[in-house]
Amino acid sequence: MTKHFDAIIIGAGQAGPSLAGRLTAAGKSVALVERKLFGGTCVNTGCMPTKAMVASAYAVHMARRGADFGVTTGPVSVDFKRVMARKDKVRTDARTGVENWLKGMESCTIFEGHAQFEDPHTIRVGEESLSADQIFINTGGRAATPDFPGVDDVPFLTNVSMMDLDVLPTHLIIVGGSYIGLEFAQMFRRFGSEVTVIEKGPRLIAREDPDISDAVLAILEKEGIRFRLNAECIRFSRQGDNVTAGVDCTSGAPEITGSHLLLATGRRPNTDDLGLDKAGVKMDARGYVEVDDTLCTNVPHIFAMGDCNGRGAFTHTAYNDFEIVAANLLDGEPRRVSDRISTYALYIDPPLGRAGMSETEARKTGRKITVGRRPMTRVGRAVEKGETEGFMKVVVDADSKEILGASILGTGGDEAVQSILDVMYAKKPYTTITHAVHIHPTVSELIPTVFGDLKPVG
Template sequence: MSKHFDAIIIGAGQAGPSLAGRLTAAGKSVALVERKLFGGTCVNTGCMPTKAMVASAYAIHTARRGAEYGMAVGAVSVDFARVMARKEKVRLDARSGVESWLKGMKNCTVFEAHARFESPTEIRIGEELISGEQIFLNTGARAAVPDFSGVDEVSYFTNSSIMDLTELPEHLVIIGGSYIGLEFAQMFRRFGSKITVIEKGPRLIAREDPDVSDTIRAILEEEGIHVRLNAECIRFAKHEDGIAAGVDCTSGPPEVIGSHVLLATGRRPNTDDLGLDKAGVKTDARGYIEVDDFLRTNVPHIFAMGECNGHGAFTHTAYNDFEIVAADLLDNDTRRVTDRILAYALYIDPPLGRAGMTETEARKSGRKLLIGTRPMTRVGRAVEKGETQGFMKVIVDADTKEILGASILGTGGDEAIQSILDVMYAKRPYTTITRAVHIHPTVSELIPTVFGDLSPAT
């Protein structure tokens, strides 16, 4: 006979534990099932460990530039084992915090095993069968491994497995010139590896505007990172010096020989082994669980939160999924996925902060636009820090004065973008910012100025 719960949550990523906390506080009995590591991608292989490594790389890079700041230093060496030990402490502390919280939560029963549907209301966990009034899926996603020729004949890393690297690569070849690949490219270059980024498309991070991607490429190449674009036939083979990665670019050698390979080629949802067919839950062609604006699947008592629903591949969107579900079910407060404004950051140095539309998207919308830009060389804070790479760009609807989007590529850009995002959520015109008095000296103080210098898009 199965044990019955008011709610079953599958997955202890960003949304699941917080929802368990709200549901148990409301007096509901909750079963939370986690088959591997508490905390999900962010805690274990994503944000926290990678940004710990980014921080180490930034400190090392700054130390190498010490003379610019009047610091007398000798040659800066890298203790890669200590870099990885620091990273490991960050993620283990976070993981144990989530696990302890859940296991100490009143009215929450934690199962550490794989969960599969037996019916729309029943979940099998090993030999045990449990049932629930409501079921919440928070199963996340994993690295996608494309079917490149020869990929099964060589050793490679994904963004997850590279977290357990024990030696510094001599030459790390990164397949994929987007967010994950570029963060690893810069950090490992700063640790001392030779880096080649191979991208199938004509430019890096194709999702961004050309001026953003071109500036990012220049920043990375200035640090000695080699970029190979238009790689139409990526393939692999063993080589006496490591691994041969076939490129077939229009310029440059047809092969790159590296000691290690990182595949940073996207993600796929963890939905293929949940038995969703037995529950009648629909997925799209890529395997993402289909949900409505309230995160309900086609089966009304089953919800999907986080990366597995295809509505955001970020920690902040997963947490917002929890907030939407909790508000709608417990607070009588209607919140929707479509209320969300797209926002994210790329954590190279300097970082890219993004909110809303790109300029390319805004132009395609057919609106009459106003655009403002300012190089970071004209931002006092950036000059004082000696970090003047990048620029700010804002896009406004000329008729309604609505802020459509913004890109801040520069020191503090990931933080400064938030003030623009808040005005966008408040649905206030851009003039709200132009009349604001920001603190000097900061990066944010130039945001009113860049909005004050808007010009019609040509």
Template sequence: MRTFDAIIIGAGQAGPSLAGRLTAAGRTVALIERKLVGGTCVNTGCMPTKAMVASAYTAHLARRGAEYGVVTGDVSVDFARVMARKDKVRFDARKANEDWLAGMKGLTFIRGHARFESPKIIRVGEERLSAGQIFLNVGGRAVVPDFPGVGEVPHLDNVSMMELDRLPAHLVIVGGSYVGLEFAQMFRRFGSRVTVVEKGPRLISREDEDVSDAVRDILEREGIAIRTGAECIRFVRSGKDVGVGVDCAEGAPEIIGSHILLATGRRPNTDDLGLDTAGVATDKRGYVIVDDRLETNVPGIFAMGDCNGRGAFTHTAYNDFEIVAANLLDSEPRKVSERIQTYALYIDPPLGRAGMSETEARGTGRRLLVGTRPMTRVGRAKEKGETLGFMKVIADAGTGEILGASILGTGGDEAVQSILDVMYAGRPYTTITHAMHIHPTVSELIPTVFGEMRPAD
């Protein structure tokens, strides 16, 4: 048995960074990875998909060239080159991570499947490792929903989508949330016919209804078919294609697609780690239960990233690492409960979100101030010819505390950060209304939106 100060299981966003901090502090660390260094973000998530989004945006903008006085001629998409560019982005990122780990003094990198033998002992193949502290960073994977016929037809998930070698003729996406909508728009712009099938009454149900409706309008303008209220989704073979049965209030009862993408959620990779052997508690969905410091019910075992159910984004995983490192190495008492929810939906234009939605804020019972402004009244958006979407901000009427913001529009994913920073500073919205911003930008209208807030109905 080899003994280390710490064992980290999983080389996603949190694991390597924590290894870097621990080894820099003079501790010996074993980092175990059974698949690809970099995790979902580098290999099948953020980096490759956003590379594809960039290609799709370029094709879309080129087709609109005449609107800007630019003659482009016929625009076509070389899908093989799109995928090759995507691969270079992800392979370069993975190699950079692997090189970083290879040069990390005090780190032993082990490839294999880790399983607990006790709260302090991990087995990888025939080898046993022990450590006083063990950190889980095992991520998650796509859920295969239990729809009738799903096991009898070929289907794609976010991983296999990265390996397509030809453009789908008709891509049917089951799931109208963040991953599904990003793929829907990019493949429509590549030239596929696209249909989105959502079981619920509207897209991205966690968002306010006005945001959801605006996103649907943006996608439908580009020719994406949206089928909501699909209460009974089922699959059957239809020659070389797949028939997707839907029970909706309107539209045909069946959709024939050449490719099916299942984008119906994710589950944590915790079912084959031997957590029960170590006594580590999980919830009914398999997420590791952690406290505010990200420690499990077993002292010395921590969980970071997608597997702990406290966030499903690269930035939440990285923040998990920061919280663990602050508490263990910097004597800085940081808590998960202190962070503010923030994320983006990377359609075009993007949706940037911070804090509560209006629906969530209304549920607190506070007196609210709400301000909105369409992107048609944002100079920067008009200059760029990208005026779809709107801004919305919410504040506490009594204290002036900023409760949340939704910016659906060009630059929304960047502009919302300025609001987020003021929220973290604990300053009232008047901090923003009194600020001078650069013209012409999207951000310069944020003080105006806050200044024009009115009491919520």
């Protein structure tokens, strides 16, 4: 017998539970299906546990710097098991909170198992057959395993299995010089591991401007992390209990041997085993569910939110997907994905906060642009904290005075960039910021100065 609901939500990540809350509050019956861990990537293997580990790494780094602040400290060591136990408590508490919220939600029925479409209105979860007027896909993504020669012959870690390490790696080799790889690189170096990062490209975090990439490289090299760029032919082999990575680089030894290998080379959507073909839902060549500006698929009553739709790869974009769907379906408010301004952060120390276009992207638009830049050594708060690495950069349309983008690499950069983002959403000129009075001493107080010294670029 098929059980009918007003709505089925597949996946309890960032978008699903909040949508369940809105739908049930509107008087609708909801079935929510989760096959593994409530809370999705962010709660279980992404933001919350990794940032808990970043916090531990920052604490040990500052303890080692005690003398810089006139603090006498003895030898500083890391109890890795306690670091991981703290991380586990953070994610378990968050997961339990999401699960209890959903299971206590009136008019929401939880089904634990794997969902597969049987037709456009019906899904099967184990022995249960469920149907609904509307279906929302919120299945997220997982680590992609690249087809490197020898990869099947060696043990390797992903961002998921890194969460279950119980021994600190002696030498961690990381393949992938982007956001996930760099965050793990710095935290494990601070925990005491040797770390080598292998990147196929000529520079780190390729989507960022070259000056950002260069600054991040310098910051991490200063901490003793080794980098192998332009690694065009990456291959792996066993060497006893260790893993050897072969690299063809412009300089350096042709092979690197480490105790552990982390593959941080991208993610793929969890869509290949949903039976989307039976529902007639279109996917692109990479497996992402194709959606329109309201997150509706080509099947009018089926929507896709979060990482599985390819329209964002962050917790905040997944949550915004929920907001867009709820606004259109429940509030009569025509919100669109295209209204969203790109924003994200890289959580190394110091963090990189980003909003809007990079300078490179802005140049490609053909607009006449001006750029402002200031080093963090000019920020009083950074000097007082002894954390002066990095810089601020803003990009402005010279004619309209519209803020096109900002990059803040420095202490508090992930928070400070929000004030610029808010002005961008308000569609106000950059002079809105230069005319504002900011609190001293803060990181944000230098932002008006950066905008006040814009210079044209060729």
